[in-house]
Amino acid sequence: xxxxxxxxxNELTSGRIQDTNSSLIARAMQVQGWPVAGxxxxxxxxxxxxxxxxxxxxxxxxxxxxxGLGPTADDITTEAVARAFGLxxxxxxxxxxxxxxxxxxxxxxxxxxNAKQAxxxxxxxxxxxxxxxxxGFALRREGRxxxxxxxxxxxxxxxxxxxVIPLLRGEFQEAALHVxxxxxxxxxxxxxxxxxxxxxxxxxxxxxxxxFYPNFPENHLVLTARTASAEEAGExxxxxxxxxxxxxxxxxxxxxxxxxxxxxxxxxxxxRLTLAVAESCTGGLITDRLTDIPGSSVFLExxxxxxxxxxxxxxxxxxxxxxxxxxxVSAETAHLMAEGVRNMAATDLxxxxxxxxxxxxxxESKPVGTVYIALADGGTVACRHHAFRWERRRNKIVASQAxxxxxxxxxxxxxxx
Amino acid sequence: xxxxxxxxxNELTSGRIQDTNSSLIARAMQVQGWPVAGxxxxxxxxxxxxxxxxxxxxxxxxxxxxxGLGPTADDITTEAVARAFGLxxxxxxxxxxxxxxxxxxxxxxxxxxNAKQAxxxxxxxxxxxxxxxxxGFALRREGRxxxxxxxxxxxxxxxxxxxVIPLLRGEFQEAALHVxxxxxxxxxxxxxxxxxxxxxxxxxxxxxxxxFYPNFPENHLVLTARTASAEEAGExxxxxxxxxxxxxxxxxxxxxxxxxxxxxxxxxxxxRLTLAVAESCTGGLITDRLTDIPGSSVFLExxxxxxxxxxxxxxxxxxxxxxxxxxxVSAETAHLMAEGVRNMAATDLxxxxxxxxxxxxxxESKPVGTVYIALADGGTVACRHHAFRWERRRNKIVASQAxxxxxxxxxxxxxxx
Numbered sequence: 094x095x096x097x098x099x100x101x102x103n104e105l106t107s108g109r110i111q112d113t114n115s116s117l118i119a120r121a122m123q124v125q126g127w128p129v130a131g132x133x134x135x136x137x138x139x140x141x142x143x144x145x146x147x148x149x150x151x152x153x154x155x156x157x158x159x160x161g162l163g164p165t166a167d168d169i170t171t172e173a174v175a176r177a178f179g180l181x182x183x184x185x186x187x188x189x190x191x192x193x194x195x196x197x198x199x200x201x202x203x204x205x206x207n208a209k210q211a212x213x214x215x216x217x218x219x220x221x222x223x224x225x226x227x228x229g230f231a232l233r234r235e236g237r238x239x240x241x242x243x244x245x246x247x248x249x250x251x252x253x254x255x256x257v258i259p260l261l262r263g264e265f266q267e268a269a270l271h272v273x274x275x276x277x278x279x280x281x282x283x284x285x286x287x288x289x290x291x292x293x294x295x296x297x298x299x300x301x302x303x304x305f306y307p308n309f310p311e312n313h314l315v316l317t318a319r320t321a322s323a324e325e326a327g328e329x330x331x332x333x334x335x336x337x338x339x340x341x342x343x344x345x346x347x348x349x350x351x352x353x354x355x356x357x358x359x360x361x362x363x364x365r366l367t368l369a370v371a372e373s374c375t376g377g378l379i380t381d382r383l384t385d386i387p388g389s390s391v392f393l394e395x396x397x398x399x400x401x402x403x404x405x406x407x408x409x410x411x412x413x414x415x416x417x418x419x420x421x422v423s424a425e426t427a428h429l430m431a432e433g434v435r436n437m438a439a440t441d442l443x444x445x446x447x448x449x450x451x452x453x454x455x456x457e458s459k460p461v462g463t464v465y466i467a468l469a470d471g472g473t474v475a476c477r478h479h480a481f482r483w484e485r486r487r488n489k490i491v492a493s494q495a496x497x498x499x500x501x502x503x504x505x506x507x508x509x510x
Numbered sequence: 511x512x513x514x515x516x517x518x519x520n521e522l523t524s525g526r527i528q529d530t531n532s533s534l535i536a537r538a539m540q541v542q543g544w545p546v547a548g549x550x551x552x553x554x555x556x557x558x559x560x561x562x563x564x565x566x567x568x569x570x571x572x573x574x575x576x577x578g579l580g581p582t583a584d585d586i587t588t589e590a591v592a593r594a595f596g597l598x599x600x601x602x603x604x605x606x607x608x609x610x611x612x613x614x615x616x617x618x619x620x621x622x623x624n625a626k627q628a629x630x631x632x633x634x635x636x637x638x639x640x641x642x643x644x645x646g647f648a649l650r651r652e653g654r655x656x657x658x659x660x661x662x663x664x665x666x667x668x669x670x671x672x673x674v675i676p677l678l679r680g681e682f683q684e685a686a687l688h689v690x691x692x693x694x695x696x697x698x699x700x701x702x703x704x705x706x707x708x709x710x711x712x713x714x715x716x717x718x719x720x721x722f723y724p725n726f727p728e729n730h731l732v733l734t735a736r737t738a739s740a741e742e743a744g745e746x747x748x749x750x751x752x753x754x755x756x757x758x759x760x761x762x763x764x765x766x767x768x769x770x771x772x773x774x775x776x777x778x779x780x781x782r783l784t785l786a787v788a789e790s791c792t793g794g795l796i797t798d799r800l801t802d803i804p805g806s807s808v809f810l811e812x813x814x815x816x817x818x819x820x821x822x823x824x825x826x827x828x829x830x831x832x833x834x835x836x837x838x839v840s841a842e843t844a845h846l847m848a849e850g851v852r853n854m855a856a857t858d859l860x861x862x863x864x865x866x867x868x869x870x871x872x873x874e875s876k877p878v879g880t881v882y883i884a885l886a887d888g889g890t891v892a893c894r895h896h897a898f899r900w901e902r903r904r905n906k907i908v909a910s911q912a913x914x915x916x917x918x919x920x921x922x923x924x925x926x927x
Binding site for chain 1: 520521522523524525526527528529530532533534535536537538539540545546547548549550551552553558561562565569580581582583584615616617618619621623624662721722723724787789791792793794795796797798800801802804805806807810811812813814815816817818820821824825854855867868869870902903906
């Protein structure tokens with residue numbers, strides 16, 4: 094079934110509020126396997142609502158509308174939709190009693206404009222709102238359906254799941270198609286190179302669609318299979334996924350809803366390892382990312398942000414002469430930072446980053462973006478050099494990613510990390 | 511001038527990525543005083559792009575399009591727009607050389623599909639992309655303009671401000687109309703309270719429009735004056751700004767492009783003070799925010815993320831019995847953390863945060879969201895208790911904001927901080 098989405102409100106067309114309902118609904122449609130032909134947002138204007146509705150109904154079998162169901166004068170969605178369908182409005186007495194009941198229960202003063210929320214187009218099927226006063230409704234015309242729900246995100250989410258989707262599934266039973274997706278998250282390869290690597294995989298032969306989603310500094314690759322049965326979709330995705338792994342395996346650090354920090358947390362916890370982190374140019378971003386994962390306190394003993402040379406010496410035991418001779422940004426310093434933080438914290442692992450985020454501080458031999466990352470495990474210290482080429486914030490993000498990738502590869506037992 | 515906005519990408523219609531460009535553009539149009547007749551999103555489909563463009567061009571004098579300018583096969587916006595206008599594509603050699611240069615500079619491997627980003631419709635005016643490889647372009651038809659820019663938000667934002675808006679202002683002879691805005695950034699007051707506080711300010715009498723933009727955990731308030739002369743706009747904004755300051759001054763921490771971390775960095779540097787930070791629940795986010803500011807190494811001596819109790823004792827000198835008796839999350843521990851990090855680092859100031867971000871770890875007396883923040887300056891230690899009510903990430907963000915606000919108020923010499 095082809096879908097359209099229409100969100101209504103001057104707060105959207107003025108940019109005052111970010112429209113999150115369109116994305117929420119589009120995602121729910123994706124899960125159902127109903128492609129979205131178009132998403133539109135218009136202000137609280139009857140002509141604009143009608144034109145948008147006509148446009149979407151020409152291209153979609155069902156349209157989900159949110160917003161403009163409130164009690165105030167600028168909420169005109171119900172009236173505009175009724176007019177577009179040539180229908181009169183009538184009061185639903187049960188809904189009116191329900192709204193009055195909510196006012197009494199919450200001890201709010203009743204004003205007559207609230208009765209407006211009990212007005213519906215003739216013949217509309219009412220969609221209950223378990224969380225608020227604004228009920229929704231659905232209308233049918235020439236085999237097409239328009240479902241209208243409020244714009245308040247929490248109410249829209251619940252009414253979509255509990256009201257609109259069941260109604261549409263019943264209405265278009267024959268159109269139910271199985272859609273399954275598989276997501277791969279990659280780091281270390283530009284989008285075009287990911288694309289080039291996948292060009293020969295012939296996923297189209299399998300009827301599997303491929304999408305690329307840059308999410309700095311990561312690239313996300315999403316496979317989608319639409320088939321009549323769940324088994325068939327699963328089989329196609331397994332085969333397509335194997336082709337992705339064969340071509341890009343070494344860049345993939347997470348699948349589906351997984352994250353890099355989350356996968357590291359999982360491996361650290363599973364293997365009962367502890368970690369201490371010494372950061373310079375990343376400024377705390379590595380531990381910030383790790384501590385976004387609930388339960389990270391189990392493995393993360395400490396982090397230190399040694400911005401000054403004195404702190405590198407005092408907190409990590411990096412000898413002053415090493416910093417003087419090789420520089421604070423050097424393989425030697427990174428090496429000693431990783432060893433030092435591991436020793437000081439008495440953890441299994443020590444991870445250290447030192448570099449130049451910019452915009453200043455670069456030299457001919459060590460330009461902005463120069464980063465050294467070291468990982469110490471008590472046996473050896475591995476050290477890697479990177480040359481990033483972004484502005485300050487992105488240099489910090491990509492350096493934190495590279496450090497976490499190094500740790501993740503180590504934890505997976507990869508030969509090269 | 512009536513505007514239309516079209517964002518393109520399967521990642522939008524599949525709900526995989528939240529469209530933030532529409533909102534960004536709508537807000538910029540609001541500042542210019544150009545109403546937005548409609549915002550549309552369609553997938554990477556030539557027919558859908560063309561139909562949406564036709565729809566918007568019937569209702570708007572100018573349409574801004576984002577997305578689908580990448581090098582991969584699914585990026586078809588340029589071709590689709592050219593076809594809609596009946597124009598052939600040609601390679602712009604200067605842009606091609608620029609893209610090749612960026613690849614060399616970033617030491618990325620060149621693949622031939624990248625040459626696609628140098629293709630433009632005949633007669634298009636190119637809109638430079640200072641931040642990436644995908645240049646934009648503008649086309650004119652029957653007095654209407656279509657401007658196309660990439661979907662990457664950072665690039666879209668910059669090209670909108672530096673390329674598209676100046677082009678549209680020139681095109682529609684609105685270059686003479688002065689639009690000036692003044693932004694105030696607030697923390698610590700809910701949006702409804704900001705709105706209520708401004709209700710009596712009568713900014714409409716001045717011909718100054720007021721907009722509220724929630725930007726968690728901050729609220730941004732934007733004043734807009736559109737007048738014939740720069741002097742008049744400046745005068746109106748000064749008067750309106752004074753009314754904002756009078757009502758909300760104590761919640762304002764930044765104006766215009768300023769940030770909280772940037773303003774702190776300015777004051778620290780100006781007063782030649784040094785800082786050490788001890789973080790627990792914020793996990794490094796405070797130093798991450800401070801180190802986003804170039805030159806922060808001048809005042810930030812170190813940060814420590816003392817996630818374990820052992821680290822609190824070893825790195826900060828918090829006595830074990832204090833943690834045992836009062837808890838790691840307590841005013842007593844926060845107090846000693848701030849003093850401890852200041853002493854250990856021998857800095858002027860010590861800032862410390864300890865709390866419970868959730869989802870687990872809360873108790874009856876100290877629920878999730880409990881946070882203690884302390885600031886030591888060698889003379890006294892100030893300590894504040896907060897009770898936040900968000901999920902883990904937002905609790906971290908709001909706690910880092912509260913800690914930075916406390917430091918900022920101290921630096922400003924406010925009696926209460």
